[in-house]
Every structure is written in structure tokens, then in C-alpha cells.
């Protein structure tokens with residue numbers, strides 16, 4: 474079975490999911506989207522209002538900023554990345570998902586990772602960092618530092634919503650994304666083009 478078919482089957486399964494209470498309060502399950510053959514997996518926290526309405530990840534203001542950041546890196550979401558979240562259903566009032574909700578929903582993300590086999594993972598913000606790597610980890614300490622996790626290169630960065638709230642973080646975040654571009658050139662495509670780095 475090819476990756477696209479495996480992902481489609483898993484998506485069908487997630488759309489029927491009622492394993493935690495988040496499904497009761499949301500409109501749509503936001504499974505994820507992108508290129509099944511992508512070498513970069515981008516992981517966020519969970520759907521917000523716009524994502525819950527559209528059933529797609531990162532389509533609100535933070536998502537628009539993410540697309541811009543990817544663009545300056547020479548990446549395009551449906552070509553170079555696959556984008557998913559730690560939890561697939563929107564937490565009420567955009568609260569942070571509880572450790573229990575994260576723990577239950579992680580099974581889907583783990584299976585996405587098994588299917589995608591991405592050599593590079595970008596973690597957007599504290600919840601993604603804590604959900605995948607370490608529940609005690611601090612994004613302010615670990616952002617910009619490569620982590621080797623299960624044979625994959627993992628880069629924690631600030632969540633785009635944090636950059637919208639605090640534009641002073643943008644320069645530091647850009648430095649982190651430049652490291653992703655360099656790693657991509659090193660292990661995926663030495664000819665990868667970005668006009669900006």
C-alpha cells in the first residue's frame with residue numbers, strides 16, 4: 474500500500490474517533506495534509522477556530538505566517554511538507570490540550586510518522602515539543618537546537634502564533650528555520666533553492 478492510501482485510511486479512522494472528549498466540542502477532525510512523500514513533517518499543537526471550520530491544519534493567521542516562513546525557506550506546504558497536530562480535534566476556546574488528551578491522540582501522530590518516515594521534523598511551540606519529546610521541555614531553552622529522536626532530526630521552533638503575539642521573536646525564529654534549510658540541503662537535496670538563505 475502506498476503512503477497516500479495508508480494516510481487516507483488512517484484519516485478515515487481518525488474521523489470516526491471518539492477516544493477523548495475533544496471530539497464532542499469540535500466541528501471537524503483535522504487530520505493533517507501535505508505531500509505523503511515529503512521529507513519534512515511539521516507538527517503543531519491542535520486545530521483552532523479556522524482549522525475546525527475548514528478541516529485543514531494551519532489555515533488561520535498563524536497558518537498564513539507559517540506558509541510565508543516556509544516560502545522564504547524555499548518550501549511549499551503541499552510539495553515539501555506534511556503538516557499535522559498533536560491533537561486532531563479543537564480544544565474548547567483554544568485551551569492547551571491536557572496531557573491525557575495529548576496522550577490518547579498521540580497514537581494517530583505516531584502512525585502518521587510511521588507512514589511518512591520523515592527525516593526532518595519541525596515542532597511548532599511548547600505543546601508539540603512536550604508532546605513528542607519531553608513533557609518537561611521548555612521551548613525557550615530548546616528552540617533552535619537539533620534533537621535526534623528515533624533516527625530523525627527534530628527542530629523545535631516558536632509557534633507562529635507566538636510570533637504574531639510577539640514580533641520580536643521573529644529574528645530568532647528565522648535563524649532556527651535557516652538551520653532547517655541547511656539540514657534539508659545536507660540530507661535531502663543539496664541543490665535546494667531559497668532566495669533568502
Ligand code: SF4
Nearest residue numbers: 490493496561562578
Ligand atoms: S482529539 Fe484525537 S483522540 Fe481525541 S477524539 Fe479527536 S482524534 Fe480522537
